[in-house]
Amino acid sequence: MATVSFPYATLCVQGIKDGVTSEALEAQFEHYGRVRNVNLAQNKNMKGVPDTRIALVEFARRDDARRAMQELNGRNVQGKCVMIRFARSSPGMRSAAPAVRVDSADRQPRVPASRQDMGIGGIVVSKDVRVVGICSDNDVTFTTFQRLRVGETQESQPGAAKAQRESPKPPKAAEPQRQPLAAGGVQLPGARPDLRSRLKATPHRESHEDTVFTTNLRETALLGQTKLRKHFFGDIYRQGNYVPLHPELFENPRENLKRWLAPSFIAAVSAGGGLKEALREDAPGIYSFELFNSEFCEKLLEEVTHAQQTAREALDRPNGMNRYGVVLNQLGLEPLITELQQEYLMPLMMALYPQEADGCRDHHCFIVRYKAGEDVGLDMHEDDADVTLNVCLGREFAGATLTFCGLVTDANHRKMQYTYSHEKGRAVLHLGRQRHGADDIESGERVNFILWSVSEKYRSSEAYQNHRLRSSSADPPDRICLSYTHDRDYTKFLPKPTKAQAISRGVMLDVVERRLEVYNRPVLDLSRPIDEINSVPSVCLFLEGLPPYRQHQLFQSLMEIAEEVHDSVGKQDGEVPSILFFVAVQPSGAVPQVRELCAVTASPALAILDVDKEQRYRWESDKDLEAPVLRDFVRDFREGKLKAEVIGSPEAEPPAEPMEAMPVEAPSGPSASTSSTGSRSPTEAPRTSCNLL
Known part of the structure; x- marks a missing residue:
């Protein structure tokens, strides 16, 4: 169309x-x-x-x-x-x-x-x-x-x-998400199955995948089908903007690819059921095998060097971590990559990872390069891929091994599992959610071919949502499995890297800065809660549908109380305190689900949610909710004076839509810094402050 x-x-x-x-x-x-x-x-x-x-x-x-x-x-x-x-x-x-x-x-x-x-x-x-x-x-x-x-x-x-x-530096807002990388949402560790299924809104979180790049969704033909592409960078060869060094890489992929694959791999594919016999299982879920012959490795290396010399301005970085590399699909090699994925790799991926590989039609393929003075390694991460293929193309190098840790959902996801040593033409295959990182290169230069396979069918499933929820009951980490980009407790175990060290290892400094800013806010947005709502007692103030001046009053009161509590517990910059504070001004995101867990229906409403202990504490009183009431409620909780209820207990009321506020005249005086008359429906509740989100 x-x-x-x-x-x-x-x-x-x-x-x-x-x-x-x-x-x-x-x-x-x-x-x-x-x-x-x-x-x-x-x-x-x-x-x-x-x-x-x-x-x-x-x-x-x-x-x-x-x-x-x-x-x-x-x-x-x-x-x-x-x-x-x-x-x-x-x-x-x-x-x-x-x-x-x-x-x-x-x-x-x-x-x-x-x-x-x-x-x-x-x-x-x-x-x-x-x-x-x-x-x-x-x-x-x-x-x-x-x-x-x-x-x-x-x-x-x-x-x-x-x-x-x-440029002025006001507080950053929670980033608008191009596509939720973990489409599930807030995790409920240790909770009963019925509780895990309750909270499904996507929380505020930084990307834990090394795919922080700009990509427009395009409607493009792939395998005779029209579909939305997750990773699309264009095609400078077919646009007439690139003259290749080896034209055979760009044409007749079905015929040419056969002569560039390793004989052992071709034999295994021809044998059909003997695919697994060509594999070496290096660690649980991590497999390696011979894939490309020397001729293909050399041709592709020469083509990449030629492209970087003649079309550098037309090429984009492959992701937000690797500074040096080429997107092969953008260069014009998508037909060749599609042939490799569909005709040769799909049977293997389906045999090894039937759930994740089912329906893989999309892919993102790129080259990464590690060299002294450039990118020397890569911070620990997970890929924005369902299945990842990584093939060393060669060059002479020492070091630059690949360290694997656990799956993101496992308690041992920060425990070392295996160290893989690259061999020219040999591929390593693993799930995208397996934590891994490139160890520093000691000398020389290493260039690798990376293929991310993506399944739209798998990503629309509940299994995908659950597979991207990071385990909060993690075992103590091995230092090599720590990520400065993604782990807020990194400096508890390792010294903070210098800026030059961080950049050379692909650390996304903007993600680190954004995380520190979020954790430094006294009050957080309940529609996009951070992961720690699952492990830290959280004060939840619900203000949907209230007039703006009333929202402003209560929000400012909660802000003052939060700052007092954080000062009293000695909260440090970037550190998650022993008690969190959240506010909801609109019935969006996680707010309806958190209301259900707290079993509150009115607005304003106040509760403390302790997901880790499967408990909640509700404010129930005939008094108006004012600053002294807020302060007393938080103080009583900290002193152990409140009565706990079990989340999901029979006394929980069914969730209901927040009621519209009756028309209220805004009071005059200093307390009404934002005046308004009349009421707003919950969907019209305004954002009262940039600091809120």
């Missing part, structure tokens, strides 16, 4: 404060790169609501737009917290005859030019009636992370240093 194309670098900024000018916005966004144009428009869907204007900010470079979105989304822009997404049509495109292409999954209807300035969900036009962007709340191309070129870090991007020096 032909659909509208929108390849430009325009951001849709929603929630602009009244009185802010386009010049002021341009000045702030120029910290991230050259801004071509800024258009301001009223949001017709929110007539009469102050501070709800929309701005279309057009950058000269899409990478600059991504960086601006990453840094400013959910933060204060010109004095107000805003939401930022990529606009959904091209600047300058006229609605009467939009450009179309067949490879985009982002369908947009052709809208008559007479429908001007529709606000969120509609077309926003400038005064000369040209379409400048579409803002949508279900934009499937909403991008979370910055896309970097080969060898670049965020610091090396043009304008990044200036942005870091000059």
